[in-house]
Amino acid sequence: MTGYDQILAEVCATGRRLTRAELESRRLLGERAAETGVGLRVLVRQHLAATRTIWPTLGSVDADRVLAAVEQSIDAFAEGHERAQKLAVRREEAARREFIDDLLYGRSDLGRLAERAVRFGLLLTRAHAVAVCQGGTPLDDTDPATRQVESALVARFSERRVLLATKGGLLICIAPADQEEILAHFAKLAHAATDGGRVAVGRAHPGPGGIVHSYEEALHTLDLAERLALDGPVLHAVDLLVYPVLTRDRQAMADLVRNTLGPLESARGGPQPLIDTLTVYFDSGCVAAESARRLKLSVRALTYRLERVHTLTGVNPADPTHRFTLQTAVIGARLLGWPQTEL
Template identity: 75%
Template sequence: MTGRQGTRETQESRDTYLTGYAEILAEVAGTGRRLTRDELEDRRLVGERAAEAGHSLRSLVRLHLDATRADWPDRAGRPDTTQSVLAAVTQAVDAFAEGYERAQRLAVRQEEAARREFIDDLLYGRSDLGRLAERAERFGLVLSRAHAVAVAQAPEAYDDTAPVTRHVESALISRFGDRRVLTATKNGQLICIAPGDQDDVLAFFAKQAYAATDGSRVAIGRPQNGAGGVVHSYEEALSTLDLAERLELDEPVVRAADLLVYPVLTRDRQAMADLVLSVLGPLRGARGGAEPLLRTLEAYFDAGCTAAEAARRLTLSVRALTYRLDRIHQLTGANPADPVHRYTLQTAVIGARLLGWPAQEI
């Protein structure tokens, strides 16, 4: 900017945002009065217009001070003139700044509302795809690329302004800068949408969310193409969280790609229920019901069919564990130690976990 351009723009700002200011100071110097309600509101409106035009508040406050010095009323005969004018300057600048900040807050609220509407439309698969892609650019996403979604299962409901949300978002920005990553909240949960080839971003989000939410589980959906792919990956992450809870998994981070077998197993719910009841149903005839023996099978399979490790996990002696396995064999006719029977038993145990049996009737 040349000196002449700067002078012209400064004069334009004076003409636009300081109109009537010198006259107010002159009248205050003559009467000692304070600014009227209408004058204060006018200064607020001028401040709003300045914010909407993109001007810096700092430069405009300086402009007011420069104008005050240039137009200072000369009332040497009045000893209280200085105090009255300074009070008027304070009122005028404060009202101007209030209007400026009011416009800024409104702009932020409008931006947050637009962001929230975009997130809702994106994750629900609503809105015209072409329009959605245009809006996505504004928030850093290129929907022609594949994206993956991570969801953190929070202990409480968070919104976009929650300290936890801001902390996780700030950590991602500090680490990855402008990698076209979007963090937000949905139904009280923290979510992160990242390009599908940037798994390091989602892994870092999972780590930060886990720490910020006091150890809540995070699920990561598989990368999918297009706007519909974001919805698919998001729903996959939600389903994975549900699966991990029903399977009582200990892992803090679970990936949909690692649990694909389970949706396959439960795709025909009736067939799975029939398998559970036909294979494990006889366990209900045991003393104490089916639950203790079902947990025994779970621990045995989770321990890689190693009796000593399974016994340790259940705080049993190996002899007690062996007795339980024998009892299961007697009741079901299937021997957990026999490779031929093991697959059927283990599949039935997984089905029982997924269906909530025996706590729930199926």
């Protein structure tokens, strides 16, 4: 309130408006008040109380002149207060974004990271799991879907230590490992809010490094789901552990694909139709009738394709002793993007 009584007296005596310097001084005081935690409601009340105290000393001044000066002063004060609040929000958002980056990439000192995590509701001494949602369009913090999911999570799990963020166009949820219902509810909300977006859930791991590990598992699961055309709105990394094992030795997998499926390149129309046939055949439990139905073929046409595979590769899809090798090669081809990508 510094200088308010003097400004009010001069303005009312002369009938002038507040000068630019006076308005800026009010804005600066508003900023300082916000920085010290004084609410705008309190400040308005103080201005009105001060005006009531000063008014009798102003003499027979026109009420409109007094109220106009009060309005200008409070407006400038409120502008400074709001400016400081917006700056604080931007700083908080920047700090939160920096923390998310450091947390998910493991770039910061672990001790310092743990201290910062408490500020955002995480206890890094516990085990955590990460779920990631990929929508039809990239998501950010201002996206309506993000706000919708965040509001619903806060409403249901307000007392839990949950962190929701966006990164690289994905919606991310980090939750304690012993509270599986949080990620399950997040998956349901995110799938609905993004109009059918896919959610991947990493395994739970302890410590700050565990969050990075779980996050990377969730990302890898999304990648696998796309390359293998996996069904289901929610996929769990724990259910797909065999695929990282298969691709751990990429060169060995490439050799298997090349040696087993390479002869299919001589087929009319290329190898892709026969690989698609094998994929559906294995996904159908090697049941010819079901495979034919899914491919919209006759059983006779399906049988012809399988016989063609046998002729070209020397491996019989219907023979249990050959089936594992052929199915592994088909999975490897999908993981490596063959034949679109050269091995």
